[in-house]
Amino acid sequence: MKPFILKPLLILSISLLIVSCKEKSANVYTEAEIASESKKVSDFFQKSFDEGVDMYPEFQTRLGIKKDYGKLNDNSPALEEKNLKMNKEELAWLTDSVNVAALSKEVLLSYNLFKQNLENSIEDYKYRLHDYPVNQMFGAQSGKPAFMINMHRIDDVKDAEAYISRLNGFKNYFDQLVENLKAREAIGVVPPKFVFDKVVQDSENILIGQPFDFSKKQSTLLKDFLKKINELEIDTKTKTRLETQAKQALLTSVKPAYNGLISFMKAQKKRANSDHGAWKFPDGEAFFNTALKRTTTTDLTADEIHEIGLSEVARIHGEMDAIRKNVGFVGNLQAFFQFMKTDKQFYYSEDRQGKEAYLKEAVHLIDSMKTRLNELFITKPKADIIVKAVESFREKSAGKAFYNRPAADGSRPGIYYANLYDMESMPTYQMEALAYHEGIPGHHMQLAIQQELEDVPMFRKFSGYTAYTEGWGLYSEFIPKEMGFYADPYSDFGRLAMELWRACRLVVDTGIHTKKWTRETGIKYYTDNTPNAELDVIKMVERHIVMPSQATAYKIGMLKILELRSKAKDALGDQFDLREFHEVVISQGAIPLNVLEDFVNDYIASKI
Numbered sequence: 136m137k138p139f140i141l142k143p144l145l146i147l148s149i150s151l152l153i154v155s156c157k158e159k160s161a162n163v164y165t166e167a168e169i170a171s172e173s174k175k176v177s178d179f180f181q182k183s184f185d186e187g188v189d190m191y192p193e194f195q196t197r198l199g200i201k202k203d204y205g206k207l208n209d210n211s212p213a214l215e216e217k218n219l220k221m222n223k224e225e226l227a228w229l230t231d232s233v234n235v236a237a238l239s240k241e242v243l244l245s246y247n248l249f250k251q252n253l254e255n256s257i258e259d260y261k262y263r264l265h266d267y268p269v270n271q272m273f274g275a276q277s278g279k280p281a282f283m284i285n286m287h288r289i290d291d292v293k294d295a296e297a298y299i300s301r302l303n304g305f306k307n308y309f310d311q312l313v314e315n316l317k318a319r320e321a322i323g324v325v326p327p328k329f330v331f332d333k334v335v336q337d338s339e340n341i342l343i344g345q346p347f348d349f350s351k352k353q354s355t356l357l358k359d360f361l362k363k364i365n366e367l368e369i370d371t372k373t374k375t376r377l378e379t380q381a382k383q384a385l386l387t388s389v390k391p392a393y394n395g396l397i398s399f400m401k402a403q404k405k406r407a408n409s410d411h412g413a414w415k416f417p418d419g420e421a422f423f424n425t426a427l428k429r430t431t432t433t434d435l436t437a438d439e440i441h442e443i444g445l446s447e448v449a450r451i452h453g454e455m456d457a458i459r460k461n462v463g464f465v466g467n468l469q470a471f472f473q474f475m476k477t478d479k480q481f482y483y484s485e486d487r488q489g490k491e492a493y494l495k496e497a498v499h500l501i502d503s504m505k506t507r508l509n510e511l512f513i514t515k516p517k518a519d520i521i522v523k524a525v526e527s528f529r530e531k532s533a534g535k536a537f538y539n540r541p542a543a544d545g546s547r548p549g550i551y552y553a554n555l556y557d558m559e560s561m562p563t564y565q566m567e568a569l570a571y572h573e574g575i576p577g578h579h580m581q582l583a584i585q586q587e588l589e590d591v592p593m594f595r596k597f598s599g600y601t602a603y604t605e606g607w608g609l610y611s612e613f614i615p616k617e618m619g620f621y622a623d624p625y626s627d628f629g630r631l632a633m634e635l636w637r638a639c640r641l642v643v644d645t646g647i648h649t650k651k652w653t654r655e656t657g658i659k660y661y662t663d664n665t666p667n668a669e670l671d672v673i674k675m676v677e678r679h680i681v682m683p684s685q686a687t688a689y690k691i692g693m694l695k696i697l698e699l700r701s702k703a704k705d706a707l708g709d710q711f712d713l714r715e716f717h718e719v720v721i722s723q724g725a726i727p728l729n730v731l732e733d734f735v736n737d738y739i740a741s742k743i
Contacts, residue, residue, distance in 0.1 A: 137405045164237045172237040176229075176246055180592035183225060183249075187594075190214070196286050199544030204287075205300030207279070207308050210315065219260050226253045229637040232302060245592050248726070252598070255429065264319045265413070265422050267326045268312060269396070270681040271333035271532040271674075275312055276396060279305065280341055280355055280528060285539065288546070289363035295377050298360055302384035309392035313399045320403065327411050329654065331404035333532050338393045338400075340528045346382040346532070347390060353463060355528045399408045411657075413648040423648045426684035431602045431691045432727035437649040440687055444641025447690060448664055451635040472666035475628065490524065490555040492567075495552055497522045500570040511576055513718045516541075516583035518575055520549040530556035534678070535671065536569045538578040543586050543596075549579045560671045564629030567621060568612040572633070577611035578604070585724040588708060600725045601685060606692015607720065609637055632666055635695070636675070639664055640686040644679045654680060695728045697721065699735040706739045 164172075188195055192203035229250050229478065238246055268275055283302075289295050327561065344354035360381045364374055413423040427437060437442075452468060459471040466474075474482060501520060508515055518541035526534050539550040551574040555561065572575055581604065586596050602646035612633055621627040643660055646652035652660075657676035661667065667675075679686055699720075704711045719738045720731065 138286040168237050169239050172234050173239045173242040175237060176233055176242055177592060179225075179228070180245060180249060180594060184593040193286070195283060196282075197542065198615065199542045199546050201294070201297070204294065205297035205304075207301055208310050209302040210275075210308060212315070212318070215260075215263055219257065221631075222253050222256050226250065226257065229253070233659045241590070244723070245595060246731070248554075248598075248730075249592070249594060252731050257427065259425065259429075262422050262425065264320075264322055264324055265416050267324075267330065268315055268319075269334050269400070270326060270330050270676055271337075272534070272681055274334065274337075275309060276334055276338045276341070276393070277529040277532065279308070281526065283356060284359045284526065285550075286547075289360075289367065291367065292369060292373060292377070295360075295364050295367070296380075298363070299377070299380050299384050302356065303388045306388040306395075308395050313395055316399060316403070320406070322417055324416055325403065325407050327409050327654070327680060328404060328407045329409075330681065331400050335397050335400050337529060337532055338397050342390060342393055346385055354385065355526075356389065357381060398538050409654070411647055411654050411680045412651055414651060420649070423683055427687065430684040432600055432729065433602070433691060435691065437645040440641050440691070441645040441650075443694075444638050444645070444690070447638035448635065448642065451631055451638055452664075455628060455631050455635070458624050458631070462624050469663075474664040475562070475564065475632075476668060481564055481625070483558050483561070483563065485558045489558055493553065493555060493558070493561060494522055494524060496563075496566060497551070497570055500567055501551065501574045504571065504575050504620075506617070508575065508580075509620065510715060511614065511717055512580065512721075513714050514584055514722065516580060517587055518545060518549055518579075518583040520551060520579045520583075522551045522553065522574070525552050525554040525556070530554055531652075534674065535560055536573050538573040538582070540578075540582040541588060549574075549583055551579070557668070557670050560631065560668045560674075562624075562668075564625045565633060566629070567615065567626050568630045568633040571615050571620075572608045572612050575611075576614055577608045580611075581607050584721055588722075588724055591724060595724045598725055600727050601688035602692035602695070602728050603725050603731065604692075605689040606694075606696050608730070609634065609689045609693035610696045613697075634690075634693075635665055636667065637686075637689040640675070640679070641690055643676060644684065644686050647676075647679050648683050690727065695731070699732060703735055703739055707742050710742050 158694065188198065188200065191208050192206035193208045195202050229246065233246065235243065268274055283298065287298055287301065289296075289298060341355055343354040344350055345357055346355055361378060364377050367374075393586075413419045413426070416422055423437065427440065428434065431440070455471075456468050459466075459468060464471050464474065483493045501522060509535075520541075533552075533554050534555075535554045537552050539552065541547055541549040551570065553561065553569070570695065573579075588596060612630055615621060616627065616630060621630050639661055643652070643657040646660070647654075647657055654676055657679060658672055661672040661675060662669070665672070676688075700716055703716055714736070718733075719734050723734065726734075
């Protein structure tokens, strides 16, 4: 089931119905028979995962494995066809060779998750060209340098040579990328005009500095390589040889790779238009409906999601207006939004000192929450978390904040990235909510624990369901409110502003992709209904456009978790334990929302 590893956007979430052992068969099996059949299936999961790891060198690196350390991933159509064939073979084996009734409860869950992932991957093959491989949010133009900088460790000369080998692989990778873009254009899948300049700029940023020009500044990749080899205890001759080879790879592979992509993007821009929604794709309506199912792991329609968004926007506006009155602001909510957008007290300066102060405060927020984790969790991750600013080469186009999970082998901590390119997009009153979402008790608690789970197949440690993952992240912004955080009313306003942001996403995402809203219509909706900075708004709308459905997951997931928590509290009364509830939510790793509901129902039944 190899697409798990290479194409996270295609497996953001999967909707499935888990069938209980009772419903499968009335037969009764001995413990030995259950153990034997369960082991057979578990061995199959491991074999499939290992085959996937072997196919994707970059995923090996993320796992801390150095088997194919000098290679980049294959991104050819041939690999996608190979994946499809393997998926069909694996599905046939699961269907024909497994006695499902003889599986243990734990393995049955993994069986159903794995099987449904296969079924959806096979079904979604027809949509494999319904995306934009390079855009302002992600793509090889920024992703490959970020991978080399953040993931490729150099512990010895062999690792340095592998780094150079990967640089030499850029040309082939980017050449195939351009062919993939041509294949999309052939069926009418071309990014809207605004995307092109952003991709070109990200690409050109990589070609600034030595050895690409005669400036004193080192280019992004050369600087990273030299920093890493200078930390090695090696002789000057070896170091000089490595530097020379790296510069040669940058000039003969990396430079032509980027120039080829830049040339294609500039030419394709002339053929592009400003149609923004997925409705313009072949079978666009069916594609977007499928995308919503995968993203939310629900059967909610686009219209239903749109209406939920409108309702939540109205509710949150009411709570924000109460804060406006509480702080004594004279004027309506829109005037209060403008005050929050523009008053200098809420922003750090754009200079280095301001950015350093932001990072220092972000670290303080994370460290403060660490001291309170026993109130929320039974299980806590072994991996630590650090805070970093988004690297300069990609900060202009990257999102405002995000999280990178730790290395599976413990060699790298989790990273909370804050984008400090535009400090007016990073108000101080949103700092708490951002840190709690991306760091703790948000993604770090969830994803680090998922990787550290024992007695679950490897594929479940690395698969993802966006409604679950981002639903937990948004829920984690709310939890600290109940713990006494957000003591400053402006900070609590920031929490609500972040939740409002996710509610507006339900409206705008569905508006763009089903109601033919333009980019400008989406921008106006955010501007009229949120206190966010203009750059923030523009980035968000452009994100909706290039990632159909993805942004709907946050609010849908949060609402389900809150619904299940309320259900458990109502049923258990004084017996309800928040720590136990959170253990139920995060102890199985990423799962679809309906499966999460099954676990909560089981938890309630076990306590009554």
